[in-house]
Amino acid sequence: MPSLIAIVGPTATGKSKLAIELAHTLDAEIVSADSMLVYKHMNIGTAKPTGDEMRGIPHHMINIVTPDVVFTVHDYQRKALTCIQDIIARNKTPLLVGGTGLYIQSVLDGYEFGPADTNEVYRRQLDWIAQEHGNDILYQALRLFDPISAERINPNDLRRLIRALEVYKATGAPISAQKKKPSYLAEMDIRTIRIGLTMDRERLYQRIDKRVDEMMRQGLLDEVRNLLLLGYSPSLYSMQSLGYKQITNYLAGQYSLEEAVSEIKRETRRFSKRQYTWFRRDPHIVWFYTDRAESQSSLYANVCEILKDLEFGP
């Protein structure tokens, strides 16, 4: 029976490194589950593994669209599942690796997305209405069309408010009618194991700070300048992501470079906390403390042992 190994966890815990190492022994290929690695030209700020670091292991779902494309979970789900099927058809093991919880879940837990595609024009209209008249007017509309979702969505959560209305407009059915399906992977007879990497909070924060400094040294500033030069607007979703947003603001003169850097650090720390929150509630994850393993090789050995116990891989 074919199997898939997922490696998840907050940013900067060493997922990529472990994945590449495992891929070597398991004859595996890596399927990235990261909402920002899909973008071309965004390398330093996303901590995308370099060609060297990949050590010849095929990586999928990386560099597949330009930064001006609105890439959605649904796009991700579709492409990633195709990728996984393809890898298995070639008798290799897929390693699903990344920190975007929603993306991981869309593959592992069978989210089924309905026919309601994103509608940028409608979104902009609703955005404008909210700005002019406040969120509450949208919230009241939602209460009318979809009281169940209105119950669940916070009136201030404009993103979810807009999406719920968008679904209603596209399908005439409330978003609350969307149901969870059994896992697609189970349907394909693919066994899965979920490995979580984590770390003492204090130490992770130190690592994040160090990594941001390293990104600056590697030329994040030039990377962002180049993106702007290529014509990618700071208002793009991709450009609103961690690091890119703050550097863009700095270039626009909103604050000093020093402030931009500490802002990136702080926001990345907060982001990692949100990732913890997301993954912690998944009871299937087997956790490893990467800072407690004496070395990367003992972490690697521990993971291999678990895999062997569960009869994964060779």
Add this chain to the structure above:
RNA sequence: GCCGCGGUAGCUCAGUUGGUAGAGCAGAGGACUGAAAAUCCUCGUGUCGCCAGUUCAAUUCUGGCCUGCGGCA
């Protein structure tokens, strides 16, 4: 050495006409089904510098001490 201003939550500070205290930031917890590195929700007990005095009661008033900053020597 003298004069002035401070010492209150991890940080910056507010405040109590005497009844043991509250903001911002930092931080913590949580939500999450087509923008998710996004978006949103919740959470503030700390020897009020130390010691004594006055008082039913002091972080608040008084005195001394310690300490930081500025000025004068």
